[in-house]
Amino acid sequence: xxxxxxxxxxxxxxxxxxxxxxxxxxxxxxxxxxxxxxxxxxxxxxxxxxxxxxxxxxxxxxxxxxxxxxxxxxxxxxxxxxxxxxxxxxxxxxxxxxxxxxxxxxxxxxxxxxxxxxxxxxxxxxxxxxxxxxxxxxxxxxxxxxxxxxxxxxxxxxxxxx
Amino acid sequence: xxxxxxxxxxxxxxxxxxxxxxxxxxxxxxxxxxxxxxxxxxxxxxxxxxxxxxxxxxxxxxxxxxxxxxxxxxxxxxxxxxxxxxxxxxxxxxxxxxxxxxxxxxxxxxxxxxxxxxxxxxxxxxxxxxxxxxxxxxxxxxxxxxxxxxxxxxxxxxxxxx
DNA sequence: GCCATATTGACAAGATGTTGTCAATATGGC
DNA sequence: GCCATATTGACAACATCTTGTCAATATGGC
Numbered sequence: 001x002x003x004x005x006x007x008x009x010x011x012x013x014x015x016x017x018x019x020x021x022x023x024x025x026x027x028x029x030x031x032x033x034x035x036x037x038x039x040x041x042x043x044x045x046x047x048x049x050x051x052x053x054x055x056x057x058x059x060x061x062x063x064x065x066x067x068x069x070x071x072x073x074x075x076x077x078x079x080x081x082x083x084x085x086x087x088x089x090x091x092x093x094x095x096x097x098x099x100x101x102x103x104x105x106x107x108x109x110x111x112x113x114x115x116x117x118x119x120x121x122x123x124x125x126x127x128x129x130x131x132x133x134x135x136x137x138x139x140x141x142x143x144x145x146x147x148x149x150x151x152x153x154x155x156x157x158x159x160x161x162x
Numbered sequence: 163x164x165x166x167x168x169x170x171x172x173x174x175x176x177x178x179x180x181x182x183x184x185x186x187x188x189x190x191x192x193x194x195x196x197x198x199x200x201x202x203x204x205x206x207x208x209x210x211x212x213x214x215x216x217x218x219x220x221x222x223x224x225x226x227x228x229x230x231x232x233x234x235x236x237x238x239x240x241x242x243x244x245x246x247x248x249x250x251x252x253x254x255x256x257x258x259x260x261x262x263x264x265x266x267x268x269x270x271x272x273x274x275x276x277x278x279x280x281x282x283x284x285x286x287x288x289x290x291x292x293x294x295x296x297x298x299x300x301x302x303x304x305x306x307x308x309x310x311x312x313x314x315x316x317x318x319x320x321x322x323x324x
Numbered sequence: 325g326c327c328a329t330a331t332t333g334a335c336a337a338g339a340t341g342t343t344g345t346c347a348a349t350a351t352g353g354c
Numbered sequence: 355g356c357c358a359t360a361t362t363g364a365c366a367a368c369a370t371c372t373t374g375t376c377a378a379t380a381t382g383g384c
Contacts, residue, residue: 080342082343104350105349105350106349106350107348
């Protein structure tokens with residue numbers, strides 16, 4: 001880091017004239033990628049002994065609050081329909097979820113948790129809460145909320161120019 | 163969102179007793195995944211016409227400031243060695259980078275930019291700066307830095323308990 | 325210098341995610 | 355109700371990423 005800082009003046013010339021906010025945003029993006037990677041790794045670790053992964057857990061969570069179509073769950077999480085479809089199929093094969101009739105769509109079944117799935121969700125929920133509480137206590141609710149807020153605004157700003 | 167908020171009390175009971183900070187952290191994780199997805203998508207869009215992707219760009223950036231071994235670049239970015247290796251091989255095949263002798267290691271060559279690669283980096287750098295400045299201006303340098311800071315602390319906290 | 329240990333790139337197999345295409349179904353304008 | 359349009363799941367092909375294994379090389383203790 002102390003080495004890198006000596007590059008900063010040159011870098012901004014090479015990379016192309018960042019404003020202060022632009023440089024801060026760039027730093028944030030780099031850190032975001034790193035944290036995301038760590039987060040997925042922790043999610044995988046936390047669920048491995050139950051045969052799950054972070055991605056499967058995410059889908060489990062999405063359909064847990066209420067049954068959803070595959071496309072609906074994908075939209076909610078910002079993942080591709082097809083990817084969620086594959087994970088949902090796996091969840092069904094594994095007895096964690098099941099397809100149930102959708103009153104609003106004859107073909108697009110809803111993905112719902114089975115009893116096994118609900119129990120799994122409960123267990124993972126408890127585990128997640130212990131972890132979240134511990135990590136959250138190290139940072140503080142206020143700062144965490146402020147961070148979430150910035151990320152949300154960032155996402156909106158990103159979507160405008162695409 | 164207004165619907166979801168009515169679920170919150172029940173959810174915390176089902177999912178397992180979040181503290182205030184724990185709940186805030188959980189929100190943050192969910193948003194983090196979303197923003198990360200958006201960010202990668204924007205990176206892909208910004209580089210597509212040059213035959214690049216967000217992942218390739220990231221490696222380009224890592225070896226751009228100074229040549230690095232594949233393993234070193236991977237460590238710096240928190241990616242797997244093998245993944246970076248594949249991308250580096252592609253960069254070399256495409257004439258963007260080249261393997262150069264490493265004075266410190268006979269086998270582990272350094273990945274360095276070619277002239278083509280340096281020019282590409284410059285072009286992408288300019289493009290990125292325009293984008294970063296525009297988005298950064300919508301949020302503000304102070305908040306962006308505060309956000310980066312929280313993410314860094316979060317990452318440290320995560321790594322402790324793994 | 326010698327040796328146990330860690331790091332590195334190479335390679336292969338498999339898991340995971342993406343993209344494109346299609347027909348079935350739903351939706352909204354008329 | 356009819357029709358143009360959008361959404362959906364199914365399927366296949368492909369790209370990308372991960373995991374495991376191996377030999378070559380470097381490093382640090384002695």
